[in-house]
Amino acid sequence: MAPGIPAAMERPHFIGIGGAGMSGIAKILAQRGAKVAGSDAKESGTAEALRALGATVHIGHAAGHLADDASCVVVSSAIRADNPELLRAAELSVPVVHRSDALASLMGGLRAIAVAGTHGKTTTTSMLAVALTELNLDPSYAIGGDLAGPGTNAAHGEGTVFVAEADESDRSFQKYDPEVAIVLNVELDHHANYASMDEIYESFEVFAGKIVPGGTLVIAADQEGAVELTERARALPSLNVVTYGESETADVRVHRITPRGLTSEVTVILNGKYLTFTVSVPGRHYALNAVAALAAGVALGIPAHNLASALGKYTGVKRxxxxxxxxxxxxxxxxxxxxxxxxxxxxxxxxxxxxxxxxxxxxxxxxxxxxxxxxxxxxxxxxxxxxxxxxxxxxxxxxxxxxxxxxxxxxxxxxxxxxxxxxxxxxxxxxxxxxxxxxxxxxxxxxxxxxxxxxxxxxxxxxx
Missing domain, CATH: 3.90.190.20 (Mur ligase, C-terminal domain)
Structure with a gap:
């Protein structure tokens, strides 16, 4: 078995391998030495990037694309039950693994930061990936979009930190056991899977409850849904809760956000000290995402001043x-x-x-x-x-x-x-x-x- 690869992931086959979440997991596995294969509906730059890493990528879906020796079939919630490759997996008794379980297995043994929220996950995860890379911590990361700098949505690093976007849409983020989790906001979305805000809160509460004992939840202090979740999270055992935002009560308080054309200058009060840094993308919401990333990195033990400077190197995500x-x-x-x-x-x-x-x-x-x-x-x-x-x-x-x-x-x-x-x-x-x-x-x-x-x-x- 190749080092760092769970046994079930030695020869994975991804249905919909070109998707943002699926391709990231496939890339990390390929970089770790797994024999990766999969299919997608159409040709794309992502398919080419995977082939460059040694993966076999078929265009279109057909039963014959699934190799007889596949160790598992990886699917997302978007894959329909009548997909021919999924039906073939049943015939061959090949285990079917949800994307979230595959990602969770890759985090094993690493210090995971999971970024959740109705909005802003991709940006905040990307900010952390860029900043930690800038600090020579060589993180692994899996993101739902391509970074403007490295130009990829995932990478296997040799460091001890794994930063991942945690998707609430199908409750799959409940599979992760992070050391630090971020919740940027909590709103009603994904109406096919959630019927009410009560269901949303319950799902996020389960996610918060999966943080390892002694770990940290970083959560917005200004957004109504996040405030409600904070009250619930404070009742969870062995969990540190750190709030951030413009509220007077925030643990990491935003003192000022100053627009500078297509950038922003942000000043926060952290542990009683003022800290000012640049966010190299426009908009108040992106500035707040950067503050969430700062708070999470500090919770992991990274010096605030170093991390703040490194966050300025983030230049955006595609789309x-x-x-x-x-x-x-x-x-x-x-x-x-x-x-x-x-x-x-x-x-x-x-x-x-x-x-x-x-x-x-x-x-x-x-x-x-x-x-x-x-x-x-x-x-x-x-x-x-x-x-x-x-x-x-x-x-x-x-x-x-x-x-x-x-x-x-x-x-x-x-x-x-x-x-x-x-x-x-x-x-x-x-x-x-x-x-x-x-x-x-x-x-x-x-x-x-x-x-x-x-x-x-x-x-x-x-x-x-």
């Missing part, structure tokens, strides 16, 4: 307010935001960074269930833009819900006074947006689906 380019005096930026809170935060960040610019948004709703529950709030968030184009709903893993369309969002946006245009043909969007944009404008493509593909196309139309 998190990522500048795609500029043409004809128009900047095109890509945002993964798909929940109203995220949408509002990113739109406000863009307003703060370029207050004189006109802001045009191309928004693609993600999931029918999310639109059904939060479509009104999505529309209200779009009122922060000067004009918006709204696409049809990106279904991802869901089947349509009768009567639920983008019209729900568009009607709410117009009721809030927004200038909104519905475009049902995605191919028509680049030309339409290029026709709307003027020199000095900012164009923001927004959503968790394939709307990200439109940024380069808009730039091409602007250039022609």
């Amino acid at each position: 998190r307010l990522q500048l795609k380019g500029e043409a004809a005096g128009v900047q095109v930026i890509d945002s993964y935001a798909h929940h109203p809170t995220e949408m509002t935060a990113d739109l406000e960040a863009m307003r703060g960074a370029a207050s004189d610019a006109r802001l045009l948004v191309v928004f693609q709703p993600h999931l029918f269930s999310r639109t059904q529950e939060l479509g009104t709030e999505m529309g209200q968030a779009l009122a922060l833009a000067d004009a918006s184009v709204v696409l049809d709903i990106y279904p991802a893993r869901e089947d349509p819900i009768p009567g639920i369309t983008s019209a729900l969002i568009i009607d709410a946006a117009r009721s809030a006074g927004a200038d909104v245009t519905a475009v049902h043909d995605k191919a028509a969007v680049p030309g339409a947006v290029a026709g709307m944009a003027k020199p000095g404008d900012l164009v923001l493509t927004m959503g968790a689906g394939d709307v990200t593909e439109l940024g380069p196309q808009i730039l091409d139309h602007l250039s022609s």
Whole structure:
């Protein structure tokens, strides 16, 4: 057995290996020496990156892709029961392992930091990965997005720390036993899996209860859901609770956040001392993410001053307010935001960074269930833009819900006074947006689906 690889992971087969969470685990296993294989629906840069690490990646799903000697099949909650490779695994009696269990096995024996929350997980996990790498601690990490610097979502490091994004959407974050956990916020989302806020709180409480005895929960002091969870967490045995934020009662208190164009200067009060550092991405929400990362690193024993300086080296994650380019005096930026809170935060960040610019948004709703529950709030968030184009709903893993369309969002946006245009043909969007944009404008493509593909196309139309 190769060093550092659990026996069941020696020859894993990943169904949907190109996904953000799945590919990260596959990369770490390949770097540790496992014989990794898998399949994905389409060719991608991620598939090529995995092949470069020695993995076998098939395009399309077929029973024949699963090798007879596979040690396990790794799946996410998005994989349907009728997937031919999953059916073949049953025929061969190959164990089926959920993505979260695979990730948990990779954390074994390491000092794990698990980053949870309805929003901000990818950014905060990335900030920690970059800062710890900058401090020569050589961490392992698994992130739901590609870092702008190293350009990857995962790595096997030789150090003792493992930083992981902990996904609450299907309760899989309850599988981890971190030494330090971060909870950035607690809101109702993932409506196919959670029926109420009570279920959300219960799920996060289980997650907090999995922190190792004597470990630390770092949690926001300013967000309503996090405050409720804090009260529950304080009743858990052998758990240190550290709050952060702008509240007067926060253990790591934010004294000031000063916007500096596309960066921010942050001053915190930590152990009675003022500490000022730079966050090299715009927006108050990203500054608060950096403070959460700072508090978690300090809980792990890293000197605050060193960590604060290293956090300034973080320059972003793909799809998190990522500048795609500029043409004809128009900047095109890509945002993964798909929940109203995220949408509002990113739109406000863009307003703060370029207050004189006109802001045009191309928004693609993600999931029918999310639109059904939060479509009104999505529309209200779009009122922060000067004009918006709204696409049809990106279904991802869901089947349509009768009567639920983008019209729900568009009607709410117009009721809030927004200038909104519905475009049902995605191919028509680049030309339409290029026709709307003027020199000095900012164009923001927004959503968790394939709307990200439109940024380069808009730039091409602007250039022609």
